[in-house]
Amino acid sequence: MRKYLPHLLFSFIIFTFTIMVSRSFRVGQIPNGNVNQCANCHVSPGGGGARTAFGETVRTGFLQNSNVVWGPDLASIDSDNDGFTNGEELQDPNGEWIGGAIGNPALVTNPGDPNSVPNPTSVENIGAIVSSYKLNNNYPNPFNPTTNISFNLPEASDVKIDVFNSLGQKVSTVVNKAYGPGAFSVKWNANDDYGSSLTSGMYIYRMTATSGFSGKQFVDSRRMLLVK
Ligand SMILES: [Ca+2]
Ligand SMILES: [Ca+2]
Structure with a gap:
């Protein structure tokens, strides 16, 4: 041996x-x-x-x-x-x-781990001409862990979308930047601002869009349900 x-x-x-x-x-x-x-x-x-x-x-x-x-x-x-x-x-x-x-x-996140997801979110212009401000229902809803939030901007605007928990505490800023006019879709991954995943529950997303020309503000909010 x-x-x-x-x-x-x-x-x-x-x-x-x-x-x-x-x-x-x-x-x-x-x-x-x-x-x-x-x-x-x-x-x-x-x-x-x-x-x-x-x-x-x-x-x-x-x-x-x-x-x-x-x-x-x-x-x-x-x-x-x-x-x-x-x-x-x-x-x-x-x-x-x-x-x-x-x-x-x-x-970079891990393409083999569903708990490793990009943060912040990606925004895409979905290319429509729009005539008025609008915040749409997120899709899918309920969701786990990602959902899409879409909105319309008739003119160039500064856009802020924040997410609040059911206690009214802000947990995440989804977007905060200037956009040209158009229809946009934002992917949100239910992470808070520190990259930790949020727990199941009702959340509220609020968009504030401020026109780059007139300074006029559009504000709207909607509910969404995270179910894990
Ligand atoms: Ca993936
Ligand atoms: Ca992943």
Whole structure:
């Protein structure tokens, strides 16, 4: 037995080395992969074993010769079903990354962990011409953990949307910036201003829009229900 020992030891070292190299190798095959390291794809932060939802997506459809095929297709999937695509979570929403630095690493979240979601929210212009101010019902509602809040601005305005809990305490500022005229949709992930997820309950969101021209103010608020 003893004469096999060096042999076994040698095989073990090669095996471990191969695993380490292949893992760190793959971490470098997705944008900002170094932020979450092995935890992007594996439940155990040290890597190996059971895969996260993102790891499963990669394993079942985006490996070529053991290399990760990053691109618009993988970027557009929301593997962990938290309301944000893999690309949004890894700071490359369109899947354009081909190596090197991209986006803001400080805003990267884990595409394999539904409890790791971007904060602050993303806002998109949904491209309609509108004639009056309006705050719409959030969708979906009830929601868990993300919902969309949409609003109309007939002219350029400073927009602030705050969320209050049932005690009337402000828990989150969803947006606070200037917009041109149009229809917009904001994704909110039920995190407070410190990045902690809020508990189930009724929340109120309030929009204050101040016209950049006349200074005229539009204020409206609505209720939404977070159910976990
Ligand atoms: Ca996601
Ligand atoms: Ca996530």
